[in-house]
Amino acid sequence: MKENPFPHFPAARGHSAKRTSILEAAARVFCREGFTGANIDLIAAEAGVSRQTVYNHHGDKENLLLAVIKDITDRSNAGLFATLATFPDQPKDLEAELIAFAVRLNQNCICSKDGKFLRKLIESEGERNPELFAGWRDEGPLKTWSALAARFARLAYSGHLEIDDPDVAARQFLALINADLQLQAMFGEIATDEQIRSAATNAVRTFLRAYRPRVEKPAPAHVSA
Amino acid sequence: MKENPFPHFPAARGHSAKRTSILEAAARVFCREGFTGANIDLIAAEAGVSRQTVYNHHGDKENLLLAVIKDITDRSNAGLFATLATFPDQPKDLEAELIAFAVRLNQNCICSKDGKFLRKLIESEGERNPELFAGWRDEGPLKTWSALAARFARLAYSGHLEIDDPDVAARQFLALINADLQLQAMFGEIATDEQIRSAATNAVRTFLRAYRPRVEKPAPAHVSA
DNA sequence: ATAAATTTAGACACGCTTGTCTAATTCGTC
DNA sequence: GACGAATTAGACAAGCGTGTCTAAATTTAT
Numbered sequence: 001m002k003e004n005p006f007p008h009f010p011a012a013r014g015h016s017a018k019r020t021s022i023l024e025a026a027a028r029v030f031c032r033e034g035f036t037g038a039n040i041d042l043i044a045a046e047a048g049v050s051r052q053t054v055y056n057h058h059g060d061k062e063n064l065l066l067a068v069i070k071d072i073t074d075r076s077n078a079g080l081f082a083t084l085a086t087f088p089d090q091p092k093d094l095e096a097e098l099i100a101f102a103v104r105l106n107q108n109c110i111c112s113k114d115g116k117f118l119r120k121l122i123e124s125e126g127e128r129n130p131e132l133f134a135g136w137r138d139e140g141p142l143k144t145w146s147a148l149a150a151r152f153a154r155l156a157y158s159g160h161l162e163i164d165d166p167d168v169a170a171r172q173f174l175a176l177i178n179a180d181l182q183l184q185a186m187f188g189e190i191a192t193d194e195q196i197r198s199a200a201t202n203a204v205r206t207f208l209r210a211y212r213p214r215v216e217k218p219a220p221a222h223v224s225a
Numbered sequence: 226m227k228e229n230p231f232p233h234f235p236a237a238r239g240h241s242a243k244r245t246s247i248l249e250a251a252a253r254v255f256c257r258e259g260f261t262g263a264n265i266d267l268i269a270a271e272a273g274v275s276r277q278t279v280y281n282h283h284g285d286k287e288n289l290l291l292a293v294i295k296d297i298t299d300r301s302n303a304g305l306f307a308t309l310a311t312f313p314d315q316p317k318d319l320e321a322e323l324i325a326f327a328v329r330l331n332q333n334c335i336c337s338k339d340g341k342f343l344r345k346l347i348e349s350e351g352e353r354n355p356e357l358f359a360g361w362r363d364e365g366p367l368k369t370w371s372a373l374a375a376r377f378a379r380l381a382y383s384g385h386l387e388i389d390d391p392d393v394a395a396r397q398f399l400a401l402i403n404a405d406l407q408l409q410a411m412f413g414e415i416a417t418d419e420q421i422r423s424a425a426t427n428a429v430r431t432f433l434r435a436y437r438p439r440v441e442k443p444a445p446a447h448v449s450a
Numbered sequence: 451a452t453a454a455a456t457t458t459a460g461a462c463a464c465g466c467t468t469g470t471c472t473a474a475t476t477c478g479t480c
Numbered sequence: 481g482a483c484g485a486a487t488t489a490g491a492c493a494a495g496c497g498t499g500t501c502t503a504a505a506t507t508t509a510t
Contacts, residue, residue: 015456015508032352036262039497050458055499123411124349127257133412141408168405168427175404179396183366186348187358202393210434240486264467275488280469 019057022047026054026068031120035065035128069121069132076114077139083108084144087151094160095208102177102200110178111191145170162213169211176203244282247272251279251293256345260290260353294346294357301339302364308333309369312376319385320433327402327425335403336416370395387438394436401428 025047029038040061044051058064083104088097109115118136126133148170156163163169180199184191191199250272254263265286269276283289308329313322334340343361351358373395381388388394405424409416416424 018457034259034261034349036259040499041497051498052459052500053457056456060499061497120348123345124259126412137408165427168431171404172401172427172431175400175407176397179400180393182400183362187351202390202397206393206397206435209436210431243487265469266467276468277470277489278487281486285469286467 018047018049018053022049022054022057022064023068023071025049026064027072027117027121030065030068031117031124034124035061040064065121065125069118069136072114072118072121073136073139076109076112076118079108079112079114080140080144081147084147084151087148089151089154090158091155091160094155094212095204098204098208099197099200102173102204103196105174106177106181106191106196106200107193111181111185111196113190116185144174148173159213161211163211172210173203173207176207179203243272243274243278247274247279247282247289248293248296250274251289252297252342252346255290255293256342256349259349260286265289290346290350294343294361297339297343297346298361298364301334301337301343304333304337304339305365305369306372309372309376312373314376314379315383316380316385319380319437320429323429323433324422324425327398327429328421330399331402331406331416331421331425332418336406336410336421338415341410369399373398384438386436388436397435398428398432401432404428 022043026038026043029043029046033039033042038061040054041051043064044054047054054064058067083101086104087101088094091097118140122133122136126136145167149166152161152163152169152173153166155161156166161169177200178185180202181191181195184195247268251263251268254268254271258264258267263286265279266276268289269279272279279289283292308326311329312326313319316322343365347358347361351361370392374391377386377388377394377398378391380386381391386394402425403410405427406416406420409420
């Protein structure tokens with residue numbers, strides 16, 4: 001209601017700074033303690049803000065949770081699709097480029113603070129808010145899978161890969177990427193760059209052993225040996 | 226204190242039945258609502274028991290959570306190692322037997338009610354009880370990985386597979402097994418037998434494309450072509 | 451410097467949950 | 481049928497968390 005009806009100026013500077021810090025603190029606390037376990041006083045304290053300010057910005061607790069999820073979702077999706085755009089469509093060195101892509105995917109999307117928060121929040125609260133879960137699934141994993149599947153299909157068409165079902169290949173690629181990192185992801189620990197690189201290397205090596213064409217260059221005509 | 230000091234009879238029949246039903250209900254509610262969100266009245270109601278009985282059996286709420294986790298962990302580990310024992314050590318049809326093994330693993334351990342409960346409980350409460358998380362990790366995933374890695378190493382030694390790092394192969398096998406089921410697992414839905422079989426087939430097919438020996442039978446001498 | 455908007459600390463009512471206690475009731479056994 | 485153990489319903493105090501309110505202090509823009 002009292003947000004800022006007309007934008008003579010987008011918002012007071014301290015105002016939006018506090019809004020941000022509230023959302024960040026709330027995300028941390030919701031993740032750590034769960035919705036019911038998170039208490040507003042703690043969120044306010046971690047945000048360096050008074051309790052009343054939290055209520056001024058976001059109404060009640062339920063609303064705050066939704067704001068947190070929307071905030072993280074938006075940022076997370078932006079990062080995700082920016083990263084997907086760097087997929088190696090016309091690779092010179094497929095293995096190296098896929099590894100680099102996998103590293104980016106892990107760093108920017110899956111192992112990032114946002115990515116982990118979002119997954120844990122959805123997993124904790126999804127059972128109580130089915131439409132929340134459905135929305136996340138449709139906009140997150142399902143879109144990721146289908147986008148990635150399209151890229152892999154292209155690589156198959158251009159003869160770089162030999163793939164029966166691109167959707168399966170996409171899911172397997174993502175599963176392999178995380179095979180070595182799942183345990184760390186479950187706890188608070190953030191994966192080292194070295195660990196991420198190693199995980200990506202292992203994953204891509206196996207993925208390519210499975211999906212690299214077995215006969216040399218059965219490519220579609222316009223690629224000549 | 227008032228459990229049953231001497232076992233003239235192990236415990237009243239209704240007594241242990243109620244204990245079981247309390248643990249089951251508590252597991253459900255803790256999973257659904259989180260530790261703080263779970264309330265004893267609800268657990269008692271779902272167990273078909275009075276609130277006081279819950280306190281009689283398990284002291285306070287914290288204690289009840291520990292009892293639930295211990296209960297599920299024990300059952301879960303028993304199933305896990307029973308299933309691991311059915312690994313195809315001397316396969317005639319490696320692909321078929323690995324698929325069957327993967328199906329058993331998913332049905333008995335990963336997609337089972339206990340498996341899902343345990344994972345969600347640990348993920349929710351692990352951050353607040355580090356030793357809980359550590360115990361689960363050491364007894365669950367780490368042991369699974371190492372047991373599975375040993376089996377794969379054996380298959381590699383006998384020439385059925387060509388594996389650089391058996392630990393990596395084991396993690397990748399498990400990751401592939403779940404690639405198609407992760408989303409369903411996150412929600413309440415239980416995977417169909419058909420889905421589990423299909424997921425296992427996809428996984429094993431890819432796994433074997435990656436790890437089956439490329440040159441025919443470079444086996445260790447005693448296997449003759 | 452002044453006026454408007456925002457933030458703050460604190461107090462407050464209200465509801466819910468935990469854990470205990472008691473007295474009545476049911477259950478299993480002899 | 482009678483006994484003891486377990487279970488039950490209900491009341492209860494104490495603590496905590498939410499959300500509201502007020503009056504003072506602080507920030508921001510004019």
